[in-house]
Amino acid sequence: MVDIKLENLTKSYGDVEVLHHIEGDISDGEFIVIVGPSGCGKSTLLRMVAGLETVTSGEISIAGRVVNNLEPADRDIAMVFQNYALYPHMTVRENMAYGLKIRKIPKDEITRRVNEVADILEIREYLDRRPRQLSGGQRQRVAMGRAIVREPSVFLFDEPLSNLDAKLRVQMRLEIRKLQKRLGVTSIYVTHDQVEAMTLGDRLMVLNGGYVEQFGTPLELYERPASLFVAGFIGSPSMNFIPADVVDGGATLGIGVKLKTGSTASGKVTLGMRPEHMVLDKSGTIKIKVDMLEQLGANTLVHGALQGTDTSFVISLDGIQAAEIGAVLSFSAPIDALHLFDAETGIRLDG
Amino acid sequence: MVENRPIMTFITHLVLVLGVAMIALPIWITLVAASHDEIRMLQAPIPMLPGTHFIDNLKQTLWGAGLSGDQTPVWRMLFNSLAMAMMISVGKIAISLISAFAIVYFKFPFRMGFFWMIFITLMLPVEVRILPTFEVVANLGMLNSYWGLSIPLIASATATFMFRQVFLTIPDEMLESARIDGAGPMRFFWDILLPLSRTNIAALFVILFIYGWNQYLWPLLITTDTDMTTIVMSIKQMLESAEQSPQWNIIMMTAFLAMLPPILVVVGMQKLFVQGLTETDK
Numbered sequence: 318m319v320d321i322k323l324e325n326l327t328k329s330y331g332d333v334e335v336l337h338h339i340e341g342d343i344s345d346g347e348f349i350v351i352v353g354p355s356g357c358g359k360s361t362l363l364r365m366v367a368g369l370e371t372v373t374s375g376e377i378s379i380a381g382r383v384v385n386n387l388e389p390a391d392r393d394i395a396m397v398f399q400n401y402a403l404y405p406h407m408t409v410r411e412n413m414a415y416g417l418k419i420r421k422i423p424k425d426e427i428t429r430r431v432n433e434v435a436d437i438l439e440i441r442e443y444l445d446r447r448p449r450q451l452s453g454g455q456r457q458r459v460a461m462g463r464a465i466v467r468e469p470s471v472f473l474f475d476e477p478l479s480n481l482d483a484k485l486r487v488q489m490r491l492e493i494r495k496l497q498k499r500l501g502v503t504s505i506y507v508t509h510d511q512v513e514a515m516t517l518g519d520r521l522m523v524l525n526g527g528y529v530e531q532f533g534t535p536l537e538l539y540e541r542p543a544s545l546f547v548a549g550f551i552g553s554p555s556m557n558f559i560p561a562d563v564v565d566g567g568a569t570l571g572i573g574v575k576l577k578t579g580s581t582a583s584g585k586v587t588l589g590m591r592p593e594h595m596v597l598d599k600s601g602t603i604k605i606k607v608d609m610l611e612q613l614g615a616n617t618l619v620h621g622a623l624q625g626t627d628t629s630f631v632i633s634l635d636g637i638q639a640a641e642i643g644a645v646l647s648f649s650a651p652i653d654a655l656h657l658f659d660a661e662t663g664i665r666l667d668g
Numbered sequence: 669m670v671e672n673r674p675i676m677t678f679i680t681h682l683v684l685v686l687g688v689a690m691i692a693l694p695i696w697i698t699l700v701a702a703s704h705d706e707i708r709m710l711q712a713p714i715p716m717l718p719g720t721h722f723i724d725n726l727k728q729t730l731w732g733a734g735l736s737g738d739q740t741p742v743w744r745m746l747f748n749s750l751a752m753a754m755m756i757s758v759g760k761i762a763i764s765l766i767s768a769f770a771i772v773y774f775k776f777p778f779r780m781g782f783f784w785m786i787f788i789t790l791m792l793p794v795e796v797r798i799l800p801t802f803e804v805v806a807n808l809g810m811l812n813s814y815w816g817l818s819i820p821l822i823a824s825a826t827a828t829f830m831f832r833q834v835f836l837t838i839p840d841e842m843l844e845s846a847r848i849d850g851a852g853p854m855r856f857f858w859d860i861l862l863p864l865s866r867t868n869i870a871a872l873f874v875i876l877f878i879y880g881w882n883q884y885l886w887p888l889l890i891t892t893d894t895d896m897t898t899i900v901m902s903i904k905q906m907l908e909s910a911e912q913s914p915q916w917n918i919i920m921m922t923a924f925l926a927m928l929p930p931i932l933v934v935v936g937m938q939k940l941f942v943q944g945l946t947e948t949d950k
Binding site: 369390395398406420 | 841848850855859863864
């Protein structure tokens with residue numbers, strides 16, 4: 318059982334605290350994605366688990382063993398770096414074998430393992446090349462291979478796909494996912510890309526400014542975002558926010574439009590509506606003045622402003638739709654598609 | 669700039685040929701003089717075409733008693749020079765690598781202080797500190813020894829600084845990756861850092877070898893024993909040693925032999941040398 322426990326983890330550089338009281342339990346074989354905007358501390362957190370950064374306070378344990386003061390090599394982990402960090406003067410084979418060689422694993426065992434992993438990743442024909450003779454995608458595979466041959470109990474990924482082009486990224490994303498399920502190794506994956514996070518993770522940890530905003534499954538995050546930040550971060554295009562007053566279960570938008578919310582909350586709130594949940598409805602109360610259309614084929618994004626205000630609004634409609642620039646369209650939103658957040662704290666209201 | 673006019677081509681080539689001729693002529697005269705006998709070299713005008721005594725002169729210079737009989741044979745001087753140049757270059761590279769490694773990869777108190785202390789020694793070449801250095805070497809009993817010839821010239825701020833810059837260009841992930849692979853500091857040094865700085869080491873070796881080979885003042889000071897004479901010193905001594913007229917054929921042969929090793933080093937390591945000075949991709 319390789320589970321990872323993060324307990325009240327804090328990291329400071331001098332007087333500046335960059336990670337605040339991180340808590341999290343990761344169970345055996347789980348794929349956890351840490352996601353957040355740049356500078357939120359997600360890489361620092363990963364590097365603390367790897368042992369490349371010291372822990373200021375709190376505790377990290379891997380498989381029941383506190384690893385705070387262990388060297389990275391003694392933590393039984395393997396890491397894939399953003400720039401791959403392959404040793405340029407070694408062939409692919411030597412790169413993969415290096416960690417095993419240091420561990421004094423017998424030669425034939427090393428050969429066996431390297432060949433086996435090379436077969437899984439289909440990099441067998443590159444084994445005798447040097448990293449600079451490989452393309453980005455191939456290097457990426459080698460970096461993964463180097464992690465896998467070690468047979469670690471935890472994989473750590475630090476934005477491993479961000480140097481690849483869009484198409485390759487999608488392909489590698491699926492491969493990483495399949496591989497992780499097949500090997501069943503507990504993994505932590507850091508990314509700033511929410512699509513990558515949603516597709517890869519069993520659970521996501523959303524970090525913002527060094528705080529955990531929410532830790533849950535992708536669908537939990539999508540359906541019940543715990544805060545304004547998570548709501549805006551997860552989902553693409555991102556959620557529309559409108560300031561509103563709630564009285565007796567009805568929200569009054571700034572322009573006097575009323576909506577039913579089905580919530581017991583009251584007072585000043587921020588109302589959130591996902592673009593894809595809006596319904597084109599002649600009698601709808603939400604009137605949008607169209608600024609621009611984005612025709613994506615599968616759906617059409619309507620960019621506009623809430624009539625009478627400057628609040629920008631995006632709506633995603635299925636299929637190909639036409640509308641005049643400057644036209645006013647009416648929409649309605651189902652009650653269960655409304656998200657309410659406290660206007661001050663940004664925390665989700667209702668149960 | 670691309671010029672296609674024939675007259676420009678002619679002028680550029682003329683300038684180049686003249687330049688090459690200016691550099692090559694003295695070397696040519698050295699070679700020619702080394703191939704004539706002693707008598708011919710004392711007659712005017714000096715010969716411009718090679719003679720027939722090259723092998724004789726070579727033998728006499730290398731194995732024979734050089735000039736007038738009491739001199740050390742030149743092979744011994746070549747060996748002394750080679751030993752000194754090798755000890756200086758290998759020593760400088762080894763020490764600079766280790767000190768740059770310490771300064772870049774280890775956190776210890778006054779790290780930058782040490783770095784600047786090393787850096788400041790740039791202002792103290794041997795010529796400036798020659799008296800105290802001589803005193804130290806003499807007190808350590810290293811006069812007339814290879815150690816005395818090389819050790820005072822080994823400490824090098826330039827090389828330390830250069831390796832520091834090289835190490836700084838190696839991405840941190842390389843170190844982190846090695847740490848996760850379980851490599852300790854020395855392992856990392858041997859397996860990763862050294863191979864990655866291979867071309868820089870080669871480039872530095874070329875420069876330092878020539879620097880060591882061409883040392884004149886320091887060997888002159890600390891060697892009194894003729895067995896320890898280096899070849900660069902000996903050429904000067906040959907000119908003034910005898911009461912008789914200088915034996916130009918032998919002197920020129922010695923000069924030619926003195927030029928040879930640096931040329932061999934440069935030619936042999938040319939490719940690595942250029943890579944080491946220009947390559948930035950790690």
